[in-house]
Structures are given as C-alpha cells and as structure tokens.
Amino acid sequence: MVQLVTEGPEYDAAVAIWNGAVSNRPVVVAICTTTADVREAIAVARDRGLPLSVRGGGHDWAGRALRDGGLVIDLTRMRQVSIEDGVATVGGGATAEDVAAAADRLGLAVATGTVGTVGLLGLTLGGGYGPLSGRFGLAADNLLGAEVVLADGSAVQADGELLWALRGGGGNFGVVTSARIAVHPLAEVLVGSFAFPFEEAEQVFLRYGELLDCGPDELTSVIAIVADPEGNPLVSAAPTWSGDLAEGKDVLDGFTTLGTPLQAELTVKSPLAKLREFDGAFPDGVTYAIRTRNVAGFTPDVVTALLEAYAARTSPGTFINIHHFHGAASRMPIRKSAFGLRDDHFMLEFIEVGGDGKWARAASTLLAPYSLPGGYPNLLGPEDVQQTAAAYGPNANRLLRIKRRLDPRGVFTATALPAGVSGDQGADSEE
Known part of the structure; x- marks a missing residue:
C-alpha cells in the first residue's frame, strides 16, 4: 500500500529539490516503491481532485516535480538497476x-548528461545531451522500452507510438516506473580540460x-563562459573522446590551437569518473x-551576442554552457x-546562479535573432511559449495526438508541450 505523507522528515525530503527558487508546496507526497503504489497514488489524486506531479531524481530547475497544492508521486526509492x-x-x-x-562495474557506459544527480529517466524522456552523444546518440535514443502507468491507472509496456513519444x-x-536502456562497451574515455583568456573569447x-x-x-x-575562483571570466572547453585513446590524444591536442591556453590537460577516465567531474559544483x-x-x-x-550576454551578468556564479550535437545523435531520422x-x-x-532570473531571460532574448526555432524541451519553462511551439519541429502534431489519446485531461505536465500546431507539421510519416 502506498505511503502518503503530509508533513515530517519524509515530506521535507521529498519537497527539497535542486533549485532553491522553487516554492511550490504539494499537500501530500506518495512515497512509492512499486508499480502498484504508483497506480494507487494516481487513483488517490483522481479521487481527491488533486493535480499530479512526479519526482524522480529531484534535480528539477522549474518546479515541475512539485505541483503547488497537489500530490507528488515520489519515485526516489525505486532506484534499482540491473x-x-x-x-x-x-x-x-x-x-x-x-x-x-552499475555499468562501470562491467566496463560499460550509458548515455547520460553531465550531472550524476539528475534522474536518468527524466533526462532521457526530454532528450539528454551528454559527452557520449556523438558516439551513441542522445539518452532518448538509447531508450529501448518502458513500463508506464497511464492517467487511467493502467500499467502498460511502451511500444509503438507511446515509445516513440517517450523518446x-x-x-x-x-x-x-522502469525502463530498458542500452549500455555500451566503453571502459575509458579521454577527457580534455582547456581554459583560455576571456580577451581571446571571440577567436576561441x-x-x-x-x-x-x-x-x-x-x-x-x-x-x-565561466568565472575562475577569483571571479575572473574565462572560456573553458571540455572535450570528451570515446574512441581509440592514442588517436584521441592527437585530436584533443588540437584544442590548444584555439587560443593561448591558461590550462591544457588530458586525462584518461572511466565514463563514471567523467560524470562525477562536477559533483558539488551546483x-x-x-x-x-x-x-x-x-x-x-x-x-x-x-x-x-554571447559575449554581450555574459558581460551583462548580474551575479558572479552565472555562466553560459554550450553543448555539441552531432554524429550519431544527428543521424537519427527526425x-x-x-x-x-x-x-x-x-x-x-x-x-x-543566485539571481532573480532577469539575466537569463535577457540573454535568451539577445540570442533569439540568431537562433534556430524552438529549444531543448528539458530546459523550456512555462514562459517559453514561442520556443515550445517550435521545439518538436515536424513531430509536434503527432505528439499532441498521442497526448490527447493517452491523457485527455492533461494529468501529466512534466515537460513543456505546444498548445497546438497546424500545417505540414501534422504529417504522420515516421521516416
């Protein structure tokens, strides 16, 4: 039977998420350890008329894991991996x-993001950029199957259109409640750490x-673009090489030609150690x-525009992080x-970091004229209506049709979806 808590240490732990700016307060937390618990929690929310949200890893920046006045399905005790x-x-x-x-113990690697405390399935469902994306694709591309509890409380094995939508x-x-994820033979990667003077940023x-x-x-x-421990801005490049190490050294040595290196280091690490690089940084x-x-x-x-945006920062810890999308990730048919x-x-x-959000909004606005339509769904918030409308490209109408069929009352609102689109974006072709 699902455990429901409304106060006390377990409640406090469940509503303490990564972003301290989030003030949402659910009325009840359903601590789940099984699929049956999740089904029961959905029934409780439906019977009591409570909005529903799901807490996985808790590394939530927008507060989507905590619906104000709602019921939270807490999955943090469902962390098994085999x-x-x-x-x-x-x-x-x-x-x-x-x-x-778990993969590291077997000399294997999994497509993750860049922070180990992020819930892997939350990352995966929205895409999942990471240091192995060029070689193995997005985290979403490595999703092979899933068990899903739908809004009506039924538990299903995702295939066909549902699996397509989850990717x-x-x-x-x-x-x-569980997923099958591809893992890959890869025991070591070559990791570069390069830093350059901010004065050379344009050239770099x-x-x-x-x-x-x-x-x-x-x-x-x-x-x-970040600040060093003394608060001085610099440009930092962090390449990851997932192939032959000797060949990788020749390739990564090329990063020294970007400018005048303040730092130029190459280190062989396990993919797990690479994931742990920024532990404690955020x-x-x-x-x-x-x-x-x-x-x-x-x-x-x-x-x-990037340099102008960074120069306008209002708090010293603020930074701009830029991910590389290519290779296996870009060869996946749209x-x-x-x-x-x-x-x-x-x-x-x-x-x-530590601000009121105005800088982040201003920086996004400044880059808008030079940007592609849409944006990364995992990082789009409720204010980003125009970006969200274009975020799923030619897949938007199909995605919305699946949403209406499986969740017609909009019980689940984990990631931004467009309100509605039209025209040739409605094509059903999977090719």
Whole structure:
C-alpha cells in the first residue's frame, strides 16, 4: 500500500529539490516503491481532485516535480538497476550516477548528461545531451522500452507510438516506473580540460566551431563562459573522446590551437569518473534560473551576442554552457522519435546562479535573432511559449495526438508541450 505523507522528515525530503527558487508546496507526497503504489497514488489524486506531479531524481530547475497544492508521486526509492546482455533495466527514480556506476562495474557506459544527480529517466524522456552523444546518440535514443502507468491507472509496456513519444516528448504521457536502456562497451574515455583568456573569447569560439565541423563521432565537447575562483571570466572547453585513446590524444591536442591556453590537460577516465567531474559544483538549494537556445554554429553575430550576454551578468556564479550535437545523435531520422531537432547544432544553456532570473531571460532574448526555432524541451519553462511551439519541429502534431489519446485531461505536465500546431507539421510519416 502506498505511503502518503503530509508533513515530517519524509515530506521535507521529498519537497527539497535542486533549485532553491522553487516554492511550490504539494499537500501530500506518495512515497512509492512499486508499480502498484504508483497506480494507487494516481487513483488517490483522481479521487481527491488533486493535480499530479512526479519526482524522480529531484534535480528539477522549474518546479515541475512539485505541483503547488497537489500530490507528488515520489519515485526516489525505486532506484534499482540491473544489467544483462547490453541492456540496463532501470527504476523510475534512478539517477544517472546509479546507472553509470552499475555499468562501470562491467566496463560499460550509458548515455547520460553531465550531472550524476539528475534522474536518468527524466533526462532521457526530454532528450539528454551528454559527452557520449556523438558516439551513441542522445539518452532518448538509447531508450529501448518502458513500463508506464497511464492517467487511467493502467500499467502498460511502451511500444509503438507511446515509445516513440517517450523518446524526447517528455514525461507527459504517464509515470515511467522502469525502463530498458542500452549500455555500451566503453571502459575509458579521454577527457580534455582547456581554459583560455576571456580577451581571446571571440577567436576561441570561431576556431572552436571550425575545429568541431570536422570532428568524428568519438568527439563530443562542451564549451563555457565561466568565472575562475577569483571571479575572473574565462572560456573553458571540455572535450570528451570515446574512441581509440592514442588517436584521441592527437585530436584533443588540437584544442590548444584555439587560443593561448591558461590550462591544457588530458586525462584518461572511466565514463563514471567523467560524470562525477562536477559533483558539488551546483549544490542543492541555491537559487537557479535557466533559459536555452539552439544555434547552428558560431557565426560572428552569435559570438558577439554571447559575449554581450555574459558581460551583462548580474551575479558572479552565472555562466553560459554550450553543448555539441552531432554524429550519431544527428543521424537519427527526425521522424523516428519525438525529439524535434536532428540537424547539427549547439545547445546553449544560460544558467543564472543566485539571481532573480532577469539575466537569463535577457540573454535568451539577445540570442533569439540568431537562433534556430524552438529549444531543448528539458530546459523550456512555462514562459517559453514561442520556443515550445517550435521545439518538436515536424513531430509536434503527432505528439499532441498521442497526448490527447493517452491523457485527455492533461494529468501529466512534466515537460513543456505546444498548445497546438497546424500545417505540414501534422504529417504522420515516421521516416
């Protein structure tokens, strides 16, 4: 029988999520350990007329895990992971680190993001950019199957249209209580850590774009504008090489040509150690605000706008993080999953730390004229209506039809969905 709590230590733990800016207060938390518990919790919410939300890893920036005045389905005790024949079976509350650690013990790797405390299934359902995306695709591309409890309380094995929707359409179709995730033979990666003076930022970005234009699948990189411990801005590049290590050293040595390196280090790590690189860097309870854009490349206009945006920051911990999308991720046919952008691009994260959110919104607005339509669904908030309308590209109408069929009353609102689209975006072709 599901455990319902309205106060006390268990309630406090369940409503304490990553972003301290979130003040939503649910009236009850359903602590679930089985699929039957989840089904019961949905019935309780329906019978009492309570809005419903789902807490997985709790690394939530927008407060979607906590519906104000609602019932929270807490999956944090459903963190089991087992691996057999190249497939990880993962509980709904498992974090990226939980799964990566299980894979690491077998010399395997899983497509994750860049922070281990993120719930792996939440990341996966919305897309999942990460250091292995070029080689193995998005986290969503590695989703092989799932058990889902739908809004009517029925438990189903996702296949066909539901599985298609889960691969990038977000947690909008039910509660994923477990999933089957592909894991890959990969015991070591070569990780680069490069830093350049902020005065050389324009040159670094332009050369960086040129360098990655010819990069193979084994190379996936992140570049950021950040402050050093003394508060001085710099440009940081963090490439990951997932192929032959000797070949990777030759490729990653090329990053020293971007500018005058303040730091240039190459380290062989396990994929798990790579995931743990930033442990503690983004502590729970701090105030965060995030906005996102996608750009096709680093044109002079894009670079100028990025530098102007960063210069206007209002808190010292604020930074711009930029993810590389190419290779296996971009070769996935656009109609094969709900994820709405398969062209090579760079995903921008404007991460305001300790501020009121105005800088993040202003930075997003500044980059808008140079950006592709839409944005990364996992980072789109309720205010990002125009971006959300375009986020799923030609898949939007199909996604909305599946939503209306499986959840006509809109019980699940985990990830932003467009209110409605029309025209040739309604094509049903999966090719």
